[in-house]
Amino acid sequence: MTNPPFFEITCVILCGGKSSRMGEDKSLLPFASSKSLTQYQYDRLKPYFKNIYLSSKINKFDFINNEKIIFDENKDIFSPILALQTIFKELNNQKVFIITVDTPFVSLESISKLINDSKHVDICVAKTEKVHNLCGVFSSNISESINTMIKSDIHKIGYLLKNNNTKMIEFQNDDEFMNINNKEDYSNSLIFISKNNNSNK
Template sequence: MIIPFEIPCVILSGGKSSRMGEDKSLLPFSSSNSLIEYQFERLKPHFKDIYISSKSNKFNFLNSNNLILDENKEIFSPILALQTILETIKDEKVFIIAVDTPFVKIETIKELISKSLDFDITIAQTPLKTHNLCGVFSKNILNRIKNMIKDDIHKINYLVRNSKYNILDFQYEDEFLNINSQEDYYKSLQIIR
């Protein structure tokens, strides 16, 4: 039996997909109709609540109660998405993951959540990269986010470095594979097979 994590999960799916050339969240993946549906169904049993953050309701499988719509439709920024998410959810903390990282293990998520207690942001890092959009975020950062938006600062790294943060080390780059390009997509299809 799966005991769900006590915090909600939000899957970010409001990006431009400019390197892919089409909306990557809607690409077929594994036995699912789309990458977003795969990610949603994979994570759903492990969280008490799960949501998708997006600029529009483009998901035919989703109940609208599980959708958090970005208030700003013109600017593509994870900072703006974070503001909407933290203002919408009732819980003090939320686990955030991007739609394009479908291989992050549940054990990894468990470790990020368990080591987030004394921090406002707890994120993952591999030898080659810090994964700013895979981790636990607290409502405590909401005012900082609002100030960043006012000052037109949209770098997630800036938010992390100016918060009480914890960065956890993980060894396997493939677990955090970002599906950004056609090449990444084909590589991910090989892995999932």
């Protein structure tokens, strides 16, 4: 992208997952030249958004203060639906770009397309071989739907997408939506970013 974009919406990075497949908190794993995956994701996206926050159960980070964290109200249940509920209590009447901490390769071009194509829908997410449920634009219009799901003990993000005005944008490069879920993914991601950094020198 010749001229880097500036997005007039807020970005929230989801960092409150359980990391059960990793066996340790993946949001705190060192990544590239950053002390943690969270700091890498935050630093790379911060210049392009009006505001940027982390969504987490606690402040487990050493590079940011509490003002830039949206704390999950429920500390015991790990659910992106609960995280979204808290986010929209804090950031009501607006659209928010949501991305998980473990997808550090999503390009600015793809983010720009998702934001630009979200104008007439409540949810606009990325799709390659699969739907990337937590990479896209979410409107606070879905707050009522989220509250209803929680009352019914429904926590599947796919259900939220299915029952709201959702648009899925297809992308061809599956690699940029790579999730870091386990030790093998983490090793592969370090190789991937090292190759990318070397090719850009």
